[in-house]
């Protein structure tokens with residue numbers, strides 16, 4: 445399994461952590477270990493060599509920045525280089541709202557393609573565009589029904605052929621004609637055929653006929669080396685894969701397999717699936733992914749990450765809070781910051797003594813809550829977010845409806861907001877900045 449990559453790199457870094465003397469010889473040795481780990485995971489050799497040269501140069505020549513020891517500095521250099529290896533900045537799905545676009549999802553059966561089609565539709569819907577789903581998997585009998593149920597749930601139009609008499613191309617074309625009101629068409633394709641070559645030919649035909657704006661390759665995040673082979677097979681067939689969507693990263697999988705898929709086909713990961721629900725899709729953030737891959741389970745790395753995030757945190761928000769302004773707008777950014785830091789479970793596991801004592805359910809419940817709160821706030825108007833006191837019963841009902849939630853949840857969110865607001869107003873400037881670490885600022 446590719447989670448081994450994370451383990452191997454962590455083991456190499458531990459040599460640095462536990463050394464009494466960090467000298468050139470040790471640095472070179474550790475870099476060799478990292479090289480080996482990456483090459484074993486099929487990351488492109490040229491990339492690995494360039495990366496290790498960069499690490500070596502920085503580790504030997506650069507002085508640690510203020511506040512970091514030599515050891516911490518080297519760990520940070522390795523971490524940053526790994527982040528760059530997979531793209532550094534999050535990549536967005538680039539859609540032109542004035543044009544109709546087609547997104548073709550490809551991947552093998554069981555990868556999570558059908559679920560991801562609906563999740564993508566939901567995300568696009570949240571961006572204010574009008575998605576439609578087309579069920580072009582005629583191989584798996586239950587695929588149409590599954591997508592139909594998901595489409596109903598998120599209120600997105602669907603086209604498909606339950607009788608399975610049409611070809612996937614016919615279905616797609618009919619869907620494009622019938623669902624004229626939509627501006628983004630998401631096409632779910634087959635993930636299995638009698639023979640693999642049949643599947644790949646079908647994908648190529650779909651691509652040639654439909655000329656999609658983006659082909660998204662869906663990869664199961666729990667896969668190891670197979671991820672690379674799958675990526676290669678699809679890339680050879682359709683040629684231009686625009687992005688990768690890695691599913692099932694909510695479990696214990698660390699998604700290392702995805703890294704070699706990226707290296708293999710040179711397409712960025714844009715999304716990750718973090719659960720079975722339609723809202724469980726996140727835009728991919730390389731920093732978060734690498735921390736997770738390395739299982740950085742210690743306080744140092746938490747502080748490192750927190751520092752990073754303090755830099756990124758919106759200064760205007762901090763200013764506003766310090767001046768006593770704390771509306772739902774600020775609460776929203778605060779939740780965003782917390783979710784940027786990664787799953788709560790992971791953050792808690794970095795705090796000594798905390799990981800073990802926290803029941804798993806409690807931690808994941810909090811994560812789930814964060815997500816729900818954000819969804820609720822997405823269905824509020826700007827005016828409501830700026831003036832939460834406006835939200836009385838009828839507005840609560842509307843917000844709950846818009847978010848597919850119960851009114852109680854809106855009440856609960858407002859209560860959470862009030863508690864946080866009170867906590868903030870009790871804090872003085874210095875105290876609050878210190879607490880930022882705990883609150884995820």
Ligand code: GDP
Nearest residue numbers: 553554555556557558559691692717718719720
């Ligand atoms: P397909 O054959 O590629 O269309 O795969 P499906 O969409 O039917 O997904 C296969 C299984 O994986 C289903 O049970 C999904 O609920 C599950 N699944 C898909 N994405 C995720 C995810 O991000 N996390 C988890 N935990 N399960 C997922």
